[in-house]
Amino acid sequence: MYRSKIRAASKSAILEAARFLAEGKLVGVPTETVYGLAADATNPIAVGNIFAAKGRPANNPLIVHVDSAESALRWVCLGPSKEMAEKWRLACEFWPGPLTVVVPRAPGVIDQVTAGSPTVAVRVPSHPVMRSLLQNCDFPIAAPSANRSNYVSPTNANHVQEGLGDKVAMILDGGECQCGLESTIIRLAADGVELLRPGSISLEQLESKFGSVSVVKGVSKSKALDTSDRAPMPAPGMLAKHYSPSTPLRTAGNWDPAQIPPSRVARLTFFPLPDSQSKCFRWYRSLSQTGDLDEVAQNLFTALRQADLTECEWIVIDQCDRSGVGRAIMDRIDRAASDPAS
Ligand code: TXA
Ligand code: MG
Numbered sequence: 001m002y003r004s005k006i007r008a009a010s011k012s013a014i015l016e017a018a019r020f021l022a023e024g025k026l027v028g029v030p031t032e033t034v035y036g037l038a039a040d041a042t043n044p045i046a047v048g049n050i051f052a053a054k055g056r057p058a059n060n061p062l063i064v065h066v067d068s069a070e071s072a073l074r075w076v077c078l079g080p081s082k083e084m085a086e087k088w089r090l091a092c093e094f095w096p097g098p099l100t101v102v103v104p105r106a107p108g109v110i111d112q113v114t115a116g117s118p119t120v121a122v123r124v125p126s127h128p129v130m131r132s133l134l135q136n137c138d139f140p141i142a143a144p145s146a147n148r149s150n151y152v153s154p155t156n157a158n159h160v161q162e163g164l165g166d167k168v169a170m171i172l173d174g175g176e177c178q179c180g181l182e183s184t185i186i187r188l189a190a191d192g193v194e195l196l197r198p199g200s201i202s203l204e205q206l207e208s209k210f211g212s213v214s215v216v217k218g219v220s221k222s223k224a225l226d227t228s229d230r231a232p233m234p235a236p237g238m239l240a241k242h243y244s245p246s247t248p249l250r251t252a253g254n255w256d257p258a259q260i261p262p263s264r265v266a267r268l269t270f271f272p273l274p275d276s277q278s279k280c281f282r283w284y285r286s287l288s289q290t291g292d293l294d295e296v297a298q299n300l301f302t303a304l305r306q307a308d309l310t311e312c313e314w315i316v317i318d319q320c321d322r323s324g325v326g327r328a329i330m331d332r333i334d335r336a337a338s339d340p341a342s
Pocket of ligand 1: 033035100
């Protein structure tokens with residue numbers, strides 16, 4: 001029988017969620033980026049259940065969420081290098097916020113979280129519900145995005161219920177996610193900073209803080225689809241094929257209306273189309289009224305899910321410049337796309 005696990009995030013619901021986590025259960029939690037599938041990061045069985053619930057390969061490590069940069073220090077091992085300490089200090093200036101930082105791990109971090117990697121990914125989220133939850137737990141929270149592996153990340157509580165409602169003790173409803181895309185991930189090393197996954201903290205913002213930042217390219221699609229590999233991924237978080245709706249997706253520049261007529265297309269734009277154009281499509285939605293890319297980012301995943309629920313055979317979506325948040329938007333679209341030669 002269908003039973004909603006969604007609870008409005010009152011103080012008592014947050015305390016109950018903290019109790020569920022302490023008992024080793026899984027809870028759907030809001031963050032400013034996307035919803036997470038949370039477990040006690042120090043409990044190997046609970047963390048194992050995250051992988052089972054998502055159908056996630058065991059070699060893909062999880063992010064550890066903590067309530068402050070000071071708490072994060074317990075789970076990382078920065079070593080004696082002054083350069084590393086300085087980079088950490090600069091990274092902390094983005095917290096609380098949508099930045100995940102990969103650094104060498106402390107001995108107390110369990111192997112299930114890092115998938116055997118010598119590094120750990122940590123983040124201090126800014127969402128008030130998640131912050132309150134973290135303050136009521138005496139352990140850090142491991143949480144990947146709360147979607148089934150390879151599907152689009154959830155940006156509201158209903159998305160979590162649809163995908164994982166039967167796997168969680170509760171879903172804390174903290175409203176629509178403000179960013180709408182997963183956090184920016186950087187790796188810190190004494191000799192440089194690498195961008196592993198673009199997000200709403202842009203490459204330009206990172207470069208103004210750290211100086212030059214190198215961009216790590218995604219691994220090939222064939223490698224990404226090979227889940228037989230037991231070793232940690234070369235650059236986890238950089239799978240080429242990811243975040244895909246079930247309906248094949250093309251970017252507007254790679255769409256040929258002679259091949260795929262508009263009558264079979266769910267069309268997503270970044271700016272409203274005139275009625276004369278939009279009415280040709282089987283289904284149509286604009287992600288922003290003004291072409292504002294922050295708004296496009298916030299609405300992207302919900303729109304992909306909605307388009308996926310239509311009868312349309314293809315989704316065709318706009319493109320934008322890869323600057324600012326546009327880099328993260330195009331990264332997610334590239335990963336979802338079945339564009340020729342992509
Ligand atoms: O916004 C977010 O980051 C959300 C919220 C819930 O915090 N979480 C999220 O988690 O997107 P997930 O697991 O869907 O994506 C995290 C990515 C994974 O692709 C993983 O490979 C990468 O972070 N990652 C985790 N630990 C890593 C490590 N030690 N080194 C490199 N990449 C790592
Ligand atoms: Mg994910």
